[in-house]
Amino acid sequence: MTTSKYNKIKKAAKAGHYPDTFRTCLNMIPEGVQNSLPWHQLAQLVDTIHESYENGHTAGWKEAQ
Secondary structure (H helix, E strand, C coil), rough: CCCHHHHHHHCHHHHHCCHHHHHHHHCCCCCCCCHCHHHHHHHHHHHHHHHHHHHHHHHHHHHHH
């Protein structure tokens, strides 16, 4: 992935404000998918992965209480 594409994804994704979280979510996407999708779809996918994690974390926390 080019630096330009990476920066566009990071800027467009809500998770881009959190560097470690952003990298973790982006790294969950297979390299072939990263290379084939345009930056705006990857930004949406990164945010979807992050939202899924947050939803699971919140549900687990509520269940544990």
